[in-house]
Amino acid sequence: MLSVTELMQLLTPGGRRITVASEAMSPAADDPPVDVAASDPRPEIGEPSAVDLDLPALVADLTPADLVGFYRDMVLVRRFDEEATSLQRQGELGLWASLRGQEAAQVGSGRALGIHDMAFPSYREHGVAWCRGVDPAAILGIFRGTSLGGWDPDEHGFALYSIVVGAQTLHAAGYAMGMSRDHSTGAAIVYFGDGASSEGDVNEAFGWAGVFGAPLVFFCQNNQWAISEPARRQSRTEIFHRASGFGFPSVRVDGNDVLACLAVTRWALATARAGHGPVLVEALTYRMGAHTTADDPTRYQASEQLERWRRLDPLDRLRTHLAAAGHLDGQREQRLALEADALAHDLRVRCRALPDPDPAMLFDHVQVTDNALVTAQRAAFVAARAGSADGRDVAGGGAGADGSGVGAREGTVVAGERRGSGATW
Amino acid sequence: MVTGGLATNGAATNGLATQEVARASEARTSETRTSEARTSETRTGPASGSAQPAPITLAKALNLGLHAAMAADPKVIVMGEDVGTLGGVFRVTDGLQREFGEARVIDTPLAESAIVGTAIGLAMRGYRPVCEIQFDGFVYPAFDQIVSQLAKLHYRSAGRIRLPVTIRIPFGGGIGAVEHHSESPEAYFCHTAGLKVVACSNPHDAHHMIQQAIRSDDPVIFLEPKRRYWEKAVVDPRPLPDLVTGSVDAVDAAGAAVGLHRSVVVRAGTDATLVGYGPTVRTCLDAAEVSAADDDRSLEVIDLRSLSPLDLGPVLESVRRTGRLVVVHEAPSNVSVSAEVAARVTEAAFYSLEAPVLRVTGFDTPYPPARIEDHYLPDIDRILDAVDRSFAF
Numbered sequence: 001m002l003s004v005t006e007l008m009q010l011l012t013p014g015g016r017r018i019t020v021a022s023e024a025m026s027p028a029a030d031d032p033p034v035d036v037a038a039s040d041p042r043p044e045i046g047e048p049s050a051v052d053l054d055l056p057a058l059v060a061d062l063t064p065a066d067l068v069g070f071y072r073d074m075v076l077v078r079r080f081d082e083e084a085t086s087l088q089r090q091g092e093l094g095l096w097a098s099l100r101g102q103e104a105a106q107v108g109s110g111r112a113l114g115i116h117d118m119a120f121p122s123y124r125e126h127g128v129a130w131c132r133g134v135d136p137a138a139i140l141g142i143f144r145g146t147s148l149g150g151w152d153p154d155e156h157g158f159a160l161y162s163i164v165v166g167a168q169t170l171h172a173a174g175y176a177m178g179m180s181r182d183h184s185t186g187a188a189i190v191y192f193g194d195g196a197s198s199e200g201d202v203n204e205a206f207g208w209a210g211v212f213g214a215p216l217v218f219f220c221q222n223n224q225w226a227i228s229e230p231a232r233r234q235s236r237t238e239i240f241h242r243a244s245g246f247g248f249p250s251v252r253v254d255g256n257d258v259l260a261c262l263a264v265t266r267w268a269l270a271t272a273r274a275g276h277g278p279v280l281v282e283a284l285t286y287r288m289g290a291h292t293t294a295d296d297p298t299r300y301q302a303s304e305q306l307e308r309w310r311r312l313d314p315l316d317r318l319r320t321h322l323a324a325a326g327h328l329d330g331q332r333e334q335r336l337a338l339e340a341d342a343l344a345h346d347l348r349v350r351c352r353a354l355p356d357p358d359p360a361m362l363f364d365h366v367q368v369t370d371n372a373l374v375t376a377q378r379a380a381f382v383a384a385r386a387g388s389a390d391g392r393d394v395a396g397g398g399a400g401a402d403g404s405g406v407g408a409r410e411g412t413v414v415a416g417e418r419r420g421s422g423a424t425w
Numbered sequence: 426m427v428t429g430g431l432a433t434n435g436a437a438t439n440g441l442a443t444q445e446v447a448r449a450s451e452a453r454t455s456e457t458r459t460s461e462a463r464t465s466e467t468r469t470g471p472a473s474g475s476a477q478p479a480p481i482t483l484a485k486a487l488n489l490g491l492h493a494a495m496a497a498d499p500k501v502i503v504m505g506e507d508v509g510t511l512g513g514v515f516r517v518t519d520g521l522q523r524e525f526g527e528a529r530v531i532d533t534p535l536a537e538s539a540i541v542g543t544a545i546g547l548a549m550r551g552y553r554p555v556c557e558i559q560f561d562g563f564v565y566p567a568f569d570q571i572v573s574q575l576a577k578l579h580y581r582s583a584g585r586i587r588l589p590v591t592i593r594i595p596f597g598g599g600i601g602a603v604e605h606h607s608e609s610p611e612a613y614f615c616h617t618a619g620l621k622v623v624a625c626s627n628p629h630d631a632h633h634m635i636q637q638a639i640r641s642d643d644p645v646i647f648l649e650p651k652r653r654y655w656e657k658a659v660v661d662p663r664p665l666p667d668l669v670t671g672s673v674d675a676v677d678a679a680g681a682a683v684g685l686h687r688s689v690v691v692r693a694g695t696d697a698t699l700v701g702y703g704p705t706v707r708t709c710l711d712a713a714e715v716s717a718a719d720d721d722r723s724l725e726v727i728d729l730r731s732l733s734p735l736d737l738g739p740v741l742e743s744v745r746r747t748g749r750l751v752v753v754h755e756a757p758s759n760v761s762v763s764a765e766v767a768a769r770v771t772e773a774a775f776y777s778l779e780a781p782v783l784r785v786t787g788f789d790t791p792y793p794p795a796r797i798e799d800h801y802l803p804d805i806d807r808i809l810d811a812v813d814r815s816f817a818f
Contacts, residue, residue: 148581153549160581164573170539171574174546181528182550200566204539211534365584366618368642371734374618 046249047240053251058263064327070111070258071318071328072336074103077127078315079340080136083347084126084143088293092351093143097124101256101288104314105221107131108261109189109283112269113157116186118179120159120172124221125191132158136343137350146354157186166192166199169218173205176214180275187215187272189265195226197242198234206246206280215272217265218243218280221255223287228300240282248278255285256314286312359385480657486628487517487593487649489660490635491555495525498553501639504531505540505557505593514559515595515654537563541570541592545578548588555639560651561596562605568613575644576619590644591635596624597704597755598787599652599802601795608792609703609756614646615733615765622733623685624648626706628658630730637685645685648732650704686731688739694725697749697812700740700766702729705753705803712808724812732762740766741774748779749815753803758786780818783811 009026010018018024081098088096099106106127113119119128126139138150142161149160159175162168172190179186196202197220209216220239224231235242243250249271253264261283268279286309290297297306322328363378481489495501503518503525509532512519522530533540537558544554558564564571571592578586598607614622621643625631631649638645691706692713699709706728713724725743729735744750750770752763767782785803793801 147583149583149585152585153582154585159549160578160586164569167542167569167574170542170570171546171549173539174543174548175550176546177543178547178550178552181552201538201542201570204534204536204542207534208536208539208543365580365582367621368579368584368587372736373734 045244045247047244048249048251053264053267055260055263055267058266059259062259064322064325067259067318067322068327068332070107070262071315071322072339073107073111073127073130074258074315074318075336076340076343077103077107077130079344080130080347081126083344084140085289085293087140087348087351088143092348093140093293094145095143095292095294097143097292098287098289099124099126101286101309101314102221102223103127104258104318105219105255105261105283105285106191108258109191109219109265109281112262112265113189114186114269115157116184117269118153118157118159118172118175118186118188120168120175120188120190121161122165122168122191122193122196123161123163124193125161128191129156129158132156134158136347137354140347140351141354144351144354146357166196166201166205168192169196169202169205170208172216173209173212173214176209176216176272176278177212180213180215184215185273187217187269189217189219189269191219191221193220193226194222194224194231194234194239195229196220197239206242206248206278209278210246210248213275213277215275216278217268217272218278219265219268220280220282221285222282223255223285225287225291225297225301227291227295228297238282240280243278243280248280250280250282252282252284255283256312256317258314258318285314288313478659480659481628482655482657483625483628483631483650484515484517484654486632486658486660487625487635488519488521490632491518491521491639492524494555494636494639495521495529497636498639499529500551500553501555502529502531502547502552503555503557504533504544506533506535506559508532508557513557515651517593517595517649517654518557537565537567538570541567541575541590544590544592545570545574545588548590549586553589553591553639555591555593558592558594560602560606561594561608561610564592564594564610567592571614571620571644571646572617576617579643580619587642588644589639589642591638591641591647592645593635593647593649595651595654596648597650597652598792598795598798599704601798603795604792607795607798609754609787611646611648611732611754612756612761615762616760620644620646620733621686621731622646622648623731624650624703625730626650626653626701626703626728628656629660630728632660634685634730641685648703653704653707656707686734686736688727688729688731688736690725690739690743691728692724692726694723694747696723696747697725697751697815698740698743698747699724699726699751699753699808699812700729700763701726701753702732702762703754705755708803708805709753709808712805712812715805716809716812720809722812722816729762729766735762735765735769737766737769737773740770744770744774745777748777749812750778750782751785751808751811751815752782753785753808755787755802757789758784759789761786780815783815785811 007026008024010024012018012026078100081100084093084096085098087093106125110128110131113131119132121128126136129139130136134151134156141147141150151158153159159168159171169190169192172188176188179188192202222231222239226234238252240250240252251264253260255261264281268281271279288306288309319328360378360382363374366374491503503521507514508518509522509527509530518530540556544556547554558567575588575590578588597609600607611622611624614620621641623634623638623645625634635647638647692710694713699713701709706726709726713726716722716724725747727739727743752766754761754763756762758764763784763786767784770782771778785807787801
């Protein structure tokens with residue numbers, strides 16, 4: 001193994017030609033090949049084992065009630081997810097991205113977060129959102145098309161969903177830099193998938209967070225599929241191995257084991273919060289449903305593989321454990337099922353009641369400060385709608401001078417010119 | 426809307442227009458790099474009321490503006506490639522790291538998407554980042570972060586998230602550079618809702634507009650005319666639009682500087698109107714000077730300053746007097762700022778126009794090798810030819 005103080009060499013500084021392979025290596029002369037500023041705390045690079053981390057100790061504090069709580073989280077999140085899929089099938093949502101199969105990775109990591117931590121999701125982190133107290137109906141609104149965001153990131157410590165794959169990793173890296181500048185006691189965590197690991201932004205975030213020692217946990221849910229492309233199409237190496245090249249530690253965890261996910265995320269967050277820089281966690285799991293409701297996985301997914309992962313269902317595993325330990329009896333299970341049904345019913349009612357926004361809202365919050373063009377277009381739009389309400393067909397009239405195409409048909413003569421009603425400069 | 430003309434009533438106030446005229450004939454030679462003026466008051470800018478302050482370069486004016494912005498707000502941080510120890514490849518950030526430390530003037534990895542993407546995260550955390558993209562042609566790796574994230578998060582969050590990020594981009598050609606160092610990418614950003622796009626053209630504006638951009642709660646693409654970095658002028662402590670309107674650093678209800686998004690008449694005229702921004706304002710002023718001397722024509726010159734939103738008030742007011750308009754920029758013509766100006770002026774001042782709105786732009790080709798870039802860039806001859814065509818119509 002080549003250490004950073006050794007250089008492959010065939011000509012020595014003195015000009016001697018090296019012809020023997022075992023000698024073709026020299027200690028770095030004056031300048032080390034890797035220039036790491038002396039003031040930077042060197043991150044601990046490596047892939048620690050469960051023994052290194054003492055994984056069981058990381059969750060030794062959990063009570064049976066905690067475990068039942070995680071089970072409840074996963075049951076409710078799955079029921080939410082199932083209901084959302086049904087709502088899409090019935091035309092109430094335009095699209096749904098199911099998290100089925102990833103409940104343990106999301107609840108385990110989500111429950112490791114503290115109030116001072118900030119999570120940056122992709123678009124499938126419904127289980128993390130649940131743990132951060134985001135109203136599931138707000139998520140449904142995004143997929144129904146009534147909003148683009150839906151919650152206050154600061155209130156929940158949960159950023160908005162990010163649909164451009166991997167883009168959020170850079171936001172998280174910058175936010176984490178800010179946290180360390182502010183001497184925050186928290187850390188940031190960013191969720192992404194095996195597909196995103198190929199994106200340039202994710203790799204830039206790896207490098208950036210490493211260089212600046214940002215308190216950031218990269219949480220990769222490797223659910224094996226990027227729509228139709230298997231994870232092996234994304235990387236020649238295991239994803240978690242990449243961290244060593246960027247100079248920070250990483251672990252791979254069974255993503256269908258809620259306790260292990262909780263434990264490693266606790267460790268990763270603690271590492272980040274302690275000022276040791278970023279950590280990469282790869283949670284190996286499986287997307288048991290389609291990419292979204294618009295996808296047809298039968299075209300690319302072998303049924304045997306899905307069946308194999310069904311037997312590794314994250315909910316079954318914890319239920320079996322809790323039942324065997326006597327923490328989950330039939331009565332408790334029944335109460336939980338009723339609670340899940342009530343949640344689903346409530347979300348269905350609230351989803352269908354989500355009002356379409358006022359059309360003029362499309363002009364809201366384009367910018368903080370006034371933009372005359374948008375203001376003029378809004379005025380023309382509102383006026384045209386009011387005109388339509390009066391029975392006048394103005395929407396097809398001449399273009400307003402704002403370029404909106406929704407000005408009044410008849411202009412007025414001002415200063416020797418005929419001007420559309422939207423001519424506000 | 427700014428309606429006054431500096432050359433008619435403002436020249437005595439700040440001397441800008443006078444200098445522009447005086448320098449016109451030597452403009453082409455003045456583009457060679459000159460040594461920076463180092464004066465005793467360069468840290469704080471010229472003090473008002475003192476003897477005639479020394480002119481400073483556009484790059485220095487930006488430098489002083491950045492310094493003032495950083496001194497005024499501890500949340501302002503400068504980040505980019507080579508902005509720290511080196512002071513930027515154009516020295517625009519020279520001395521800032523020494524003054525404010527490595528924590529506030531950050532030499533970043535060479536990753537443009539990350540520069541903008543992490544600036545977004547820092548802004549979410551309450552910081553006010555000023556990103557430098559080293560050259561125009563290097564902004565494209567950051568395109569997604571600018572267009573899909575920076576421009577849209579305020580809208581996506583229904584107003585909850587504000588991203589006061591300034592992205593400085595040296596733009597335009599004329600410096601004999603290799604490929605990707607001479608481009609004019611403004612149309613991409615003007616086309617994107619949620620961004621504000623401005624271009625300074627002279628040291629005075631550079632000094633004030635950079636501070637106004639940093640104070641803006643909206644993301645601002647701040648374009649710097651790189652071939653004008655070494656041109657000198659006196660920087661008045663007051664922003665240009667405020668000189669015209671008589672107000673002092675006017676702000677709107679949201680506290681944003683109104684002046685940043687105003688266009689300004691920089692040379693009064695009566696026969697035809699030239700509109701430029703960034704590097705071509707100088708070229709337009711030179712053309713107006715030649716036209717006055719050779720053709721006895723009085724050309725009005727307007728500096729757009731703000732490309733999105735556009736402030737066409739002064740342009741319309743001018744066109745209603747002159748009836749003729751020529752729009753000049755280095756960017757290609759197809760779907761460009763001049764196309765937007767032409768369309769809107771035609772809509773709003775159709776009956777005032779004596780001729781179609783004409784355009785003098787870079788060609789719709791990739792930016793050429795430097796030895797022939799003078800043929801690509803709008804020059805005095807092409808501008809005056811367009812003026813001739815306008816009069817001949």
